[in-house]
Amino acid sequence: MGEELYSIGKVEEICKITKKALRYYDKMGILSPDKVADESGYRYYSKKNLLSVPVIKYYKQSGFKLEEMRSFLKGTTYEFVDKSFRNKIDELKELEREINLKIRSIKDWHDLIIEAQMVLENNICDVTIKYIDNRNLIFLDQDFKYDYMDSIINIEFNNYIDRIDNAITGPVIIRFPSFEDKINGKCTRVTIMQETILRCREEECIQFGGWIAASCYHIGTHETIDETYKKIKEWTKKHGYICSDESYERYVTDYWTTKNTDKFVTEIFIKISRKNK
Structure with missing residues (x-):
């Protein structure tokens, strides 16, 4: 049978x-x-x-x-299976690295969208004192021509990130050497900064944070951001603080996320210290 x-x-x-x-x-x-x-x-x-x-x-x-x-x-032979399995493990580890990078990128972007929604829904635009955590960011010094879209969605900066084989995440941050020059239309050079997903070399990093700042969200187009700077200046003067020269703009939501400039959310930081009594 x-x-x-x-x-x-x-x-x-x-x-x-x-x-x-x-x-x-x-x-x-x-x-x-x-x-x-x-x-x-x-x-x-x-x-x-x-x-x-x-x-x-x-x-x-x-x-x-x-x-x-x-x-x-x-x-087949054990030797062939061993080699094939080792190659597959390496392949899957690389795939895991790529997937984790994508998850980190989209999660950080999503966090910014949630932050912007909270700011817009609650109209959060009061000046506050905030400690800015110390961390290292990738950076690139550049000419500045008051073209915010060109600075935030920055081709030169992104090409630089590709050249050093890294990946960026989180908000773009721009450092202005003098916020007075910036609001008076005299700023010509800035430093563009952003967090990296992969570790970068020491010479590629700049220190950001580790200090107290006057912080304020600006809601709307970047063309009216000077109004928020003036608000910070008045607030710090009234409360006995001295502003340093430099300022930072942290772009929570911008051209990367929406074309509606009324929905842009930018956080401004100015280092401060107490006046001597």
């Missing part, structure tokens, strides 16, 4: 795998039927052959392509 054979429909039912997949596996030389009826062309599989299906599913779960499975299923 010969071994029991199962029709392709029965294999589909038993192994929870579609007829289409079984036909494709046959075409790729991964799993072929034990018998094909001459007249009808029906495919039949032995129980031993069916046991290849869980193995195929496990290889697929592990990230192997059908072409890569062929040698394993036909039988």
